[in-house]
Amino acid sequence: MSLPTIKHVRAFFMGGATAKNKGQGGGDYHDQGGGHWIDDHIATPMSKYKEYEQSRQSFGINVLGTLVVEVEASDGTTGFAISTAGEIGCFIVENHLSRFIEGKRVDDIKLIHDQMINSTHYYSGGGGVVMNTISCVDLALWDLFGKVLGQPVYSLLGGAVRDEIKFYATGSRPDLAKEMGFIGGKMPTQWGPHDGDAGIRREVERIKDMREKVGPDFWLMWDCWMSQDVNYAVKLAHACAPYNLKWIEESFPAAQYDNYAELKRQVPAGVMVSTGEHHGNLAAFRTLSETGIDIMQPDVGWCGGITTLLEIAAIAKSRGQLVVPHGSSVYSHHAVITFTNTPFSEFLMTSPKADTIRPQFDPILLGEPVPENGRISKETLTKPGFGVELNRDIALERPYTH
Ligand SMILES: C[C@H](O)[C@H](O)CC(=O)C(=O)O
Ligand SMILES: [Mg+2]
Numbered sequence: 001m002s003l004p005t006i007k008h009v010r011a012f013f014m015g016g017a018t019a020k021n022k023g024q025g026g027g028d029y030h031d032q033g034g035g036h037w038i039d040d041h042i043a044t045p046m047s048k049y050k051e052y053e054q055s056r057q058s059f060g061i062n063v064l065g066t067l068v069v070e071v072e073a074s075d076g077t078t079g080f081a082i083s084t085a086g087e088i089g090c091f092i093v094e095n096h097l098s099r100f101i102e103g104k105r106v107d108d109i110k111l112i113h114d115q116m117i118n119s120t121h122y123y124s125g126g127g128g129v130v131m132n133t134i135s136c137v138d139l140a141l142w143d144l145f146g147k148v149l150g151q152p153v154y155s156l157l158g159g160a161v162r163d164e165i166k167f168y169a170t171g172s173r174p175d176l177a178k179e180m181g182f183i184g185g186k187m188p189t190q191w192g193p194h195d196g197d198a199g200i201r202r203e204v205e206r207i208k209d210m211r212e213k214v215g216p217d218f219w220l221m222w223d224c225w226m227s228q229d230v231n232y233a234v235k236l237a238h239a240c241a242p243y244n245l246k247w248i249e250e251s252f253p254a255a256q257y258d259n260y261a262e263l264k265r266q267v268p269a270g271v272m273v274s275t276g277e278h279h280g281n282l283a284a285f286r287t288l289s290e291t292g293i294d295i296m297q298p299d300v301g302w303c304g305g306i307t308t309l310l311e312i313a314a315i316a317k318s319r320g321q322l323v324v325p326h327g328s329s330v331y332s333h334h335a336v337i338t339f340t341n342t343p344f345s346e347f348l349m350t351s352p353k354a355d356t357i358r359p360q361f362d363p364i365l366l367g368e369p370v371p372e373n374g375r376i377s378k379e380t381l382t383k384p385g386f387g388v389e390l391n392r393d394i395a396l397e398r399p400y401t402h
Helices: 086-101 109-124 128-149 174-179 193-214 230-243 257-266 282-290 305-318 329-336
Strands: 006-014 066-073 078-084 164-170 184-188 219-223 245-249 272-275 345-348 375-377
Touching: 006 086, 006 128, 066 086, 066 128, 078 128, 086 109, 086 128, 109 128, 109 305, 128 305, 164 174, 164 219, 174 184, 174 193, 184 193, 193 219, 193 230, 219 230, 230 245, 230 257, 257 272, 257 282, 282 305, 305 329, 329 345
Parallel strands: 164 184, 164 345, 184 219, 219 245, 245 272
Antiparallel strands: 006 066, 066 078, 164 375
């Protein structure tokens, strides 16, 4: 079979600071409307400023919006992907990355990936919005390759190692997640070091209350979204260990590797340490792995795409660490079903009250599978590429062309 070449790459956005339509969700899942659990007094590095404590949108968590990258092959097949990069991502794709994509064969994914990474070192800082954009292109290329071959991405990666993926749910209502069949629930912390011991006491009340609701065995975890210091994180882990806290996640900003190593040394036996969703390149994951944390959590839409995620999973595997990607729906599912060191995965609740199952990237994808009884089966993932289509009813803007 002779493979087609890539004829066009196009970049669109919705949501974010400059968009006409905002607050609908999509690839930037923090870009939700009012009254959503995901924006309700969650502890962040900005919480120490009173005016930014109640809402993450108040400090701009949703300014980027959704980036959509579409790639069209010479035989007319199209692939696409979404991530969080919005209008800035469109600029980077159309004005810079397009030169490495158009004209290449649809299986030139590693070559294009290497050229995108190396040509942007001078302004990417090894991560951030540039890496979100590169990830989005990489995912679109895997989608196109799968659609050209008529195969799901997981088959292109070497095939599934399990028949289904089991999920824990991230949201404000682990008790409801348990009823929906999930294996665990991860809640955001709401208080931080600036709240002192009162903050710890409030979190203990929350986990105690939730433990009573879910019984002894259901997993409960804290997501701390970079809001803590070592002293606070250690104290919180010890205070919550009696309530069978399974892991403490992302206590510190990405670059604080020494703090992760120290937290790992000081947590009580049985409480795991995890992080990774804001680490934006392969070398960062090597350093992170060396801290000895238990679970690495790359976001496939932010870390360099599937191409980098495979390399991160290999680093983790070499140390016996788990790689449990930050919830990214189909883009994670097709990878993790092929990883021996991902025994479970994350489902991020995007329904406003975390009381129903809404597809994570709703409304931008058509056919986005959701867990049933906390599980997604291999059979659900057999459509070509990532098995989803772009919802063309959503108004997308294309601010740049080339
Ligand atoms: C709930 C967290 O603050 C964040 O919005 C999502 C996240 O970090 C995770 O799913 O993990
Ligand atoms: Mg997290």
